[in-house]
Amino acid sequence: MTPVSLQRAALCAALLAALPSVGLAQQANNDPLYRYQWHLMNYGQSVLGDARPAFGLDLGIDDLHDYNIRGKGVVVSVVDQGVEIAHPDLAANVVPDGSWNGLNGSHDPTPANGRNAHGTAVAGIIAAVGWNGIGGRGVAPAARLKSFNYLDGGGTQEEVWLTRPELADVQVSNNSWGSYANFLPTVVDELDIAAWERALSATRGGLGTIYVKSAGNGFASWRASDDGVDVWDVCNDAINRAGVGCQQSIWEESNGYFNVMVIAAGDASGVRSSYSTPGASIWVTGLGGEYGWQAQGLRNGGYSEAVAVGQLPVRYEPAIVTTDLSGCVRGYNTNVRGGFRNVLDGDASLLDNTCNYTGTMNGTSAAAPTVSGVVALMLQANPKLSYRDVKYILATTARQIDAGQAEVRDANGTVIAPGWTANAAGRRFSNWYGFGLIDATAAVTRATGFKSLPALLDSGWQRAVLAAPVAIGNAAAPARASVRIANRVGRIEAVQIGLSTDYRHAGTWGNGGGAVASPLLVTLTSPAGTRAFVLPAHSGYGGDVLTIPFTAVNAFLDEAGDGDWTVAVSDVDLAAGAASAGNLTSFKIRILGH
Structure with missing residues (x-):
């Protein structure tokens, strides 16, 4: 056995000992597409995609x-496009009359538009029924599902997260969606943040619903639209050459909420999925894969790679196999959508001719539900876990992948984005992966009998006192501001910051304009000396004056909160001795922990 296999065997033995009432299942593995679901069990087998996954x-x-341990008794809401609740591989796990169609007020959110298959694919990743002789299975194949068609225009975020009566028994909220902006408004109201976090914490009888959210798919391409019709890519060659990611997860307000886990995507080889948005607010990584193309599938469908290049990225590494809108005229897997991408596509497929499944689901949209499924397994093992407990367990049991991820330097040798770093408490963190790839067995083992974290301590927002704006110099002379936190938080669970500058970027966002490759580098250093990258230099910025009014910076887990916290802002393109083009004008910080 490999070291990983030995470690997992030990974890499973420990889990079995901790759960003496649980017996081994005697059901045959009769889900025909399960062997292609490498994200569930990967022994290096041939899957959909012409590249094999890395063993383990x-x-x-x-x-x-x-x-x-299958998620029994746990209810997961899919806040997305509507889910086909009568799908043959989902229906048995759908809560009767538990969903909400915000467009017509009914309990059936099944999409009327046959192209809106996203929610159905997400639901299958979480809780497709197992051992029923069809399709594959979910990460938590006994969890119960509810659907809210928020992405179809059904309801507000407040309704689908907090106020709908159908949410009363929801324990996990999966949100495979994100913002389309490379900037935030100039001001994010602190009272509004506090109101959201109080309300989110009060759900599930005060334990708090676990909100799982996609980071985005904007590493190298980010689509924007002013009118919903004219769409363009805000990224450009200058941004992509930098290699730090066009989009950053910090540019969405709800990604900074203490209650929300932001999820990056890894592929079947153990590195960042090509599209996965990085950022300081990433918590952990799920599996989203790549695009799942196969040369044989292209030939079967009369689909040439030359045609494919003009429509979608052509990548032959595996994607995620999951449920699709049923039938061959709706969803991702059809006979009428310009050809096939792999051998599961079409009604002549020898694997499954129903077209009820797809082998091309990907994105952080696919990674988030892998995390939601694992959370459902954890909550079956220990229903008393709070949202803070779940976050902490996932972070501290995650596996480091892509251990050789290198820091990124510019032409001057300045580090403009980090690789993996270790904080003063020994926690490893990456802006690409958060605390690493989730490990279901380790997380469930830790969850069993877990002693809940102590009462939450909150420093409140503390502000730097600046006698005057501080000039933003080059990497050797950044603008700095500090805040001292005293006798407030012993061990950190989260850090939130805000800052403003009067540094003005050139370029336009609207009417087809792209983001600029911002030369500004923003870092935050803890009292213990850990340096986190809040905003890497040369990432995409779509605003005018740089402001980061609110974001989470997660690299400091388990460090001491008290002491001097210092933000630094530099213009890495500024020549030595050149006049500054702007100033740091404010800085604030909030520490949460115990």
Whole structure:
């Protein structure tokens, strides 16, 4: 056995000992597409996609399903496009009359538009029914599902997160969606943040619903639109050459909420999925894969790679196999959508001719539900876990992948984006992966009998006192501001910051304009000396004056909160001795922990 296999075997043995009432399942593995679901069990097998997955690179489900850890008793809401609740591989897990169609007020959110298959694919990743002789299975194949068609225009974020009566028994909220902006408004109201966090914490009888949210798919391409019709890519060659990511996860307000886990995507080889948005607010990584193309599939469908290049990225590494809108005229897998991408596509497929499944689901939209499924397994093992407990367990049991991820330097040798770093408490963090790839067996084992974290301590917003604006110099002479936190938080669970400058970028966002490759580098240094990259230089910025009114910076988990916190802002393109083009005008920080 490999070291990883030995470690997992030990974890499974410990779990079985901790759950003496759980017996091994005696059901045959009769889900015909399960073998292609490398994200569940990966032994290097041939899957959909012409590149094989790296052995052992999966969610670490291992024997959990055999021990009947399948998400039983846990309700997950899919806040997305509507889910086809009568799908043959979902219906048995859908809560009757538990969903909400915000467009017509009914309990059936099944999409009327046959192209809106996203929610159905997400739901299948979480909780497709297992051992029923069709399709594959979900990460938590016994969890219950509710659907809210928010992305179809059904309801507000407040309704689908907080106020709808159908949410009363929801424990996990999956949100495979994100913002389309490379900037935030100049001001994000602190009272509004506090109101959201109080309300989110009060759900689930005060334990707090676990909100799982996609980071985005904007590493190298980010689509924007002013009118919903004219769409363009705000990224450009200058941004992509920098290699730090066009989009950053910090540019969405709800990604900074203490209650929300922001999820990056990894592929089947154990590195960042090509599209996965990085950022200081990433928490952990799920599995989203790549695009799942196969040369044989292209030939079967009369689909040439030359045609494909003009429509979608052509990548032959595996994507995620999951449920699709049923039938061959709707969804991702059809006979009428310009050809096939792999051998699962079409009604002549020898794997499954129903077209009820797709092998091309990907994105952080696919990674988030892998995390939601693992959370459902954890909550079956220990329903008393709070949202803080779940976040902490996932972070501290995650596996480091892509251990050789290198820091990125510009032409002057300045580090403009980090690789993996270790904080003063020994926690490893990456802006690409957060605390690493989730490990289901390790997380469930830790969850069993977990002693909840102590009462939450909150420093409140503390502000730097600046006698005057501080000039933004080059990398050797950044603008700095500090705040001292005293006798407020012993061990950090989250850090939130805000800052403003009067530094004005050239370029336009609207009417087809692109983001600029901002030369500004923003870092935050803890009292213990850990340096986190809040905004890497040369990432995309679509605003005018640089302002970061609110974001989470997650690299400081388990460090001491008290002491001097210092933000630094530099213009890495500014020549030595040149006049500054702007100033740091404010800085604030909030520490949460225990």
